[in-house]
Amino acid sequence: MSRKALVTIAVICLFAAGGGYFVAREQDRIRSLYGDAPQTITLAQLAEKGPGDNVWVDLTEVELLPGYVTESRKGTLSAVWVAAVPKGQAGKAREIKVVLRSTKCKGEQEIPEKFKPRTAYRGAVINFTLFTPHDPYRPLLQAKFPKLQLAPTIWEVDIDYLNKPSEKWASGFYTATGVLACLGVMGGLAAMFVRRPGASFVATA
Numbered sequence: 001m002s003r004k005a006l007v008t009i010a011v012i013c014l015f016a017a018g019g020g021y022f023v024a025r026e027q028d029r030i031r032s033l034y035g036d037a038p039q040t041i042t043l044a045q046l047a048e049k050g051p052g053d054n055v056w057v058d059l060t061e062v063e064l065l066p067g068y069v070t071e072s073r074k075g076t077l078s079a080v081w082v083a084a085v086p087k088g089q090a091g092k093a094r095e096i097k098v099v100l101r102s103t104k105c106k107g108e109q110e111i112p113e114k115f116k117p118r119t120a121y122r123g124a125v126i127n128f129t130l131f132t133p134h135d136p137y138r139p140l141l142q143a144k145f146p147k148l149q150l151a152p153t154i155w156e157v158d159i160d161y162l163n164k165p166s167e168k169w170a171s172g173f174y175t176a177t178g179v180l181a182c183l184g185v186m187g188g189l190a191a192m193f194v195r196r197p198g199a200s201f202v203a204t205a
Contacts, residue, residue, distance in 0.1 A: 013180045014180070014181065014185075017177045017178075017180035017181040020176045020177035024177060026131065030165055031164065031165045031167060033053075033054075033055045033129060034056045034124070034164045034165065035053070035054035035056055037056070038056040038057055038058045038122055039051070039052070039056065039057055040057075040058045040060060040120070041057050041058070041060070042059075042061040043059055043060070043061055043062045043063075043084055043085065043086050043098055044086040046059065046098055046155050047086070047097035047098050047151075047155065050125070050127075050153075050155060051125040051128075051155070055124050055125040055126070055127075055128055056124055056161075056164060057122070057123060057124070057125060057157065058120040058121070059084075059100075059121045059122075059157055060119065060120045061086055061087040062084050062086075062121055063084065063086065063087045063088065063090050064082050064083070064084050064100070064115060064117070065082070065083040065084070065085060065090060065093065065096075065145065067082075068080055068144075069081050069137055069140035069141055069143075069144050070108070071137075071140070077106065077107060077108065079102070079103050079136075079137075080101065080102050080103075080105050080111055080114070080115075081099045081100070081137040081141070081156075082099065082100045082115050083096045083098070083099050083141060083144075083145065083148075084098045084099060084100055084157075085098070094149060095148060095149040095150070096141055096149070096151060096154060097151040097153075097154060098155045098156075098157065099137060099141070099154055099155075099156050099157070100115065100121060100123070100157050100158075100159050101137075101156055101157065101158045101159065101160075102114050102115070102158070102159055102160050103158070103160055104160045114159070115159075121157065121159050122159065123157045123158050123160070123162070124157070124158050124161035125155055125156065126156050126157075126158050127155060127156055135154065135156070137156075138154070
């Protein structure tokens with residue numbers, strides 16, 4: 001294999017190792033936001049104080065506002081958001097502070113079943129899990145509910161996140177990072193011992 005090819009492989013592996021390490025650390029960070037079990041919290045409590053030190057919740061006393069907003073990518077439904085208020089307060093609501101989200105509805109016909117009334121909605125408050133703030137639902141909610149204000153912080157509860165992330169995700173990426181780093185170093189060392197084209201050695205007395 002040529003020296004150039006070895007250097008290219010080494011660089012690619014080292015860059016990939018860096019990416020793998022970043023993902024592994026991010027998985028560790030997200031997992032640290034979860035408690036050992038979901039906390040039971042009312043929607044009013046979440047709206048007022050946030051999830052505290054445990055983003056894994058069983059959200060109770062919830063009333064969903066009629067209708068929903070969606071996001072699509074390449075013609076495929078990618079996310080659905082439903083605004084939620086404390087139970088019995090739908091007619092008195094003045095501000096949206098909590099939304100429920102799902103990214104697993106294959107089509108609009110599945111939305112009513114996903115968001116059907118229940119005693120508690122289990123999920124994760126994903127505001128803190130996001131690497132950067134991302135709230136594409138804001139303009140959609142503003143258009144859907146023009147008479148309601150949007151709180152500066154809207155707590156987004158993803159009801160598809162039913163379980164705590166497995167530690168195997170992070171450990172898997174750490175393992176991949178180590179393998180890629182070793183391959184990168186080995187490729188770099190191998191490149192040092194490959195003679196460049198046209199190079200020659202002259203013996204001297």
